[in-house]
Amino acid sequence: MSGERRRVVITGMGAVTPIGHTIEDIYSSLRKGHCAIGPITAYDTEKMKAKVAGEVKDFDPEEYLDRKTVRRMDRVNQLGVIAGLKAAEHAGLTKDYLESQLNAGTIVSSGIGGLMTIETEHQRGLKRGYDRISPFFIPMVIVNMTAAEIAIELGLHGHCSCPVAACAGGTSAIGEGFRMVRDGYSDIMFVGGSEASITPLGMGGFTAMKALTLETDPNRASIPFDKDRSGFVMGEGAGVMVLESLESALKRNATIYAEVVGFGSTCDAGHITAPQEDGKWAALAMTKALEDAGITPDQVDYINAHGTSTPLNDHYETTAVRAAFGEHADRLAISSTKSMIGHLLGAAGAVEGIVTALALHKGYIPPTINYREKDPNCDLDIVPNQGRDSDIRYALSNSLGFGGHNTSVCFKKWSDR
Secondary structure (H helix, E strand, O other): OOOOOOOOOEEEEEEOOOOOOOHHHHHHHHHOOOOOOEOOOOOOOOOOOOOEEEOOOOHHHOOOOHHHHHOOOOHHHHHHHHHHHHHHHHOOHHHHHHHOOOOOOEEEEEOOOOHHHHHHHHHHHHHHOHHOOOOOOHHHOOHHHHHHHHHHHOOOOOOOOOOEEEHHHHHHHHHHHHHHOOOOOOOOEEEEEEEOOOOOHHHHHHOOOOOOOOOOOHHHHHOEEEEEOOOEEEEEEEEEEEEEEEHHHHOOOOOOOOEEEEEEEOOOOOOOOOOOOOOHHHHHHHHHHHHHHOOOHHHHOOOOOOOOOOHHHHHHHHHHHHHHHHHHHHHHHOOOOOHHHHOOHHHHHHHHHHHHHHHHHHHHOEOOOOOEEEOOOOOOEEEEOEEOOOOOOOEEEEEEEOOOOOEEEEEEEOOOO
């Protein structure tokens, strides 16, 4: 372990999302303000209230993995492993090289794990007896398996774990990986999240707790900060980024896309699902991230908000931003990627971290699309409907999860100074 804090840079990104399966396609969709929310095709919704979701389309895992391996993975693992492989390719990292780096590791989150397999194997057990379900049932459903499968595919022999923090899990993974590299425990970390919960049981559970919108118009379903918002839209997908010490990246002559400079995490310790009304602890997570980065609130140009499109979250997140940034809150640009792809639960922060890194690298702030009705309780600059070219220097990505989890990562535009 090094005695000094090292600089941590992003040298690769991979994702499989409703708006694209490559970083190039994802960025193109962000520029276009593409809405990938639509009628659910994964199952028959006739007897269910929620009708729309952000599904990953045209996804064939056998383009990347052999058929035998695919059959032994839940969809959540397929999405996550392929995002990890894409991140390695994007970073120019081969399995041979990674296997030679004894402290290269992975931290990849999931909120629920292999829910699709739980449902299908439960039905099989009812018909055939539970002793006759798949012998791969357990490894297909446990939430750590995406991280483990990425390690297996890439030969990562260092730290391997899976933070489970509901909708804050993906951002927690980035933050924990950042600390591992910064403090000298690892030189390379694959970090992110994966989720695949567009299933009858998953959708029914969130509908029963009145968290999902029942809106059927895809353009009025996921509408963060809009006065007419009525709940979140379920999304699916995965995002993985490669965090690397600056020394390691320079040694490889790697392309650097952005820098991670701070992480903050708190807990409301209040309600199991509802965020705290005054946003105190969410604000503290942002403040901690800024302090960790060694910057002041007025240096931040952009926040990729948690922005779920639920009545409570968007109001209280606005309150939290104002508490953390004071008068500077009115000069911040804030947008929600969930307006385009829905809420990816444990993968949300991972994909949104990639979006934030792209915003810094490309100099483009993505919009909050399909915004119409102003809400006085959400009175920040949410970059409505049209993105902006802007040379931003520092940005935050926020994630807030059931259980009161609050996480915030601070990113910086890459500069060798």
